[in-house]
Amino acid sequence: MAKQKALIVGAGIAGIATAIRLAVKGYDVEVFEANAYPGGKLSEIETNGYRFDAGPSLFTMPQYVDELFTLADKNPSDYFAYQKLDVVCKYFYPDGTRLNAYAETKAFAKEIEEKTSEPAQALVNFLAYSRDIYSITNHVFLERSLHQLKTFLRWDTVRSILRFPKIDPFRTMHRANESSFKDKRVVQLFDRYATYNGSNPYQAPATLNVIPHLEHHYGAYFPAGGMYSITQNLVKLAEDVSVKFTYNSPVDEIVVINKQVKGLRTKGRDVLGDVVVSNMDVWFTYKKLLKKHEALHPQKILNQERSSSALIFYWGIKKQFPQLDLHNIFFGGDYQAEFDHIWLKKYIYQDPTVYINISSKYKADDAPPGCENWFVMINVPANSGQDWDKLVEKAREDILVKISKELGEDIKPLIACEEILDPRSIESKTSSYQGSLYGTSSNNQFAAFLRHANKSSKVKGLFFCGGSVHPGGGIPLALLSAKIVSPLTP
Structure with missing residues (x-):
């Protein structure tokens, strides 16, 4: 047959x-x-001796990749290797605060207590709350179809539905984070997780606070080959x-x-x-x-409503910066204004939060000796007809000013090569409508x-x-x- x-x-x-x-x-x-x-x-970009991972740069839940190999009766390690990160991300604040988000909860809680006004226990409590949301939603909402009756006839589904208020769907993510932390820097750190699916923490449900659990329980990883x-x-x-x-x-x-x-x-x-x-x-x-x-x-x-998009600069940098790691966040000074620009004004705020990924920290041949490959990204609105040439030019200057100030060195002369990805090219290369990265928003x-x-x-x-x-x-x-x-x- x-x-x-x-x-x-x-x-x-x-x-x-x-x-x-x-x-x-x-x-x-x-x-x-x-x-x-x-x-x-x-995908990836190679230019002038630099290699860049073009899109997603954070690797969590590696078990879902390994599962495909075991399903096919193959040994995952024969194909694929990765290492767990000790520091998930480095955070840089406008007031000079620098935080290491350690993967291990006790170390992260200690860092929070030492660098902010939050007690360590506040972080421990928050991650426990994140874990509870995951335990309710995982097997029902993430691993099964929500559009088949048999999903809702299962006992574990019924049990999760009975615990529905525990996933915190009726508060915004920002409101929940404000009630968990008093220090605005820590609130901002956890508000950022809304961007993981292209949403707005001031609108999206607090259910999205499930995301920190994925990083701080299962960990963040770097694949051996990028x-x-x-x-x-x-x-x-x-x-x-x-x-x-x-x-x-x-x-x-x-x-x-x-x-x-x-x-x-x-x-x-x-x-x-x-x-x-x-x-x-x-x-x-x-x-x-x-x-x-x-x-x-x-x-x-x-x-x-579509999710947000991204503006990414791939910069070959003719220097190494030991104060940076694989994942780095440079926060803007007014997070709500930043999201209002993205979602209400459909524009880019003058002081955007900047993410820099540097895979050459773990894979040295991604950049020439003594150099680094910077994947520099900001969140931007989906394409609805904005003048992107103008927006990209202005954002580039704002980003360079911000990073140069934080690192105490003019970055512009260090750029050896550059590639740019904006909502227009994201749509044309990946058939993502309006360049939205995650389909519809979760607002x-x-x-x-x-x-x-x-x-x-x-x-x-x-x-x-x-x-x-x-x-x-x-x-x-x-x-x-x-x-x-x-x-x-x-």
Whole structure:
């Protein structure tokens, strides 16, 4: 009996993971990728002797990567190695405060007590609260479909629903953090976690305070070959289980007849398939690949507020800075004004919080000797027609002034090379509508329930994975979307 054929649209991390799971399940799997390389946002840039991880730079929950290897009866360590970070992130404040967010709770609590006005116990209590949110939401809301009745008939789901108030959905993240900490610097530190899924801490529910648990319980890691090695090693695994990748092949249409998937149309030819899984942003999936079937479009979902985007400068720096680590945050002085600019004014604040990732701290050959590769990012609004050339130029100057002041050295003359990624190029390179990094925002207490399902309720054989659908954006959740899709397929 011939194998069923599964066609995957897009070789982003979720598309690759879905391909592996379906191949192990017995499908004949082919992945169609518009670019000449896999990974989507999880790609890399090489220029002038510097290598940069282009997209996601924080690696947490490595068990979801390892799980794919064990699922395929492979030893994860034969493919993939990573090390746990002792310091998750270094924080730099305008008042001169510098904090090391140690992975180990006692060390982090001691740092908080010594550098701020908060007692160590406040940090311990907060992380316990974060752990409780995770224990309630994990198996129900993150690892299963929220769009199937059987999910809600399980006892652990019922138990989680009964504990629903414990996930703190009715306060904003900022309000909850203000009630947990008195020191504004610590409040700002934990408000920052809203940006992990492109949201606003002054609007998003405090349920997002689950995120610190992922870092300070499970830890943060650095893959031996850099973040792009996650993509490379999962592609190798996929090929080892007979997944076929077809690059430079943008999909033009998902072929649907009588509300049933028949395959894909790419480069003027039809490819037949029993199952189609779209790893493309759900907005483009409908507006481009299913444009002939407007009656099938979930208009309310497609009209939801988009997540924030990013402006990233990839700078080759002709010097090393020992005071910096792999992950570094330079906070702005007025966090609420910063988010008001992003979400209300659709603009960039003059004093933005700046994130700098330097993978050469752990992978020396990512930069020439005596140099560093700086991935410099700020959060910005999704593209709604702003003058990005003007915004990028102004933001670049503001960022250079901020970093130079903090480090006590003019950074501009140290820039040996530069690449730039803004919301326009994020959209064009990764098919992320308006350049939003995480699909829709989570600025709503019911956002988790309002994301697009992983299985179409209107087209038989059509499924969805990736950051724009349930359970959300970021590497761990993208991998979980693949885990959810697999049992839904026939």
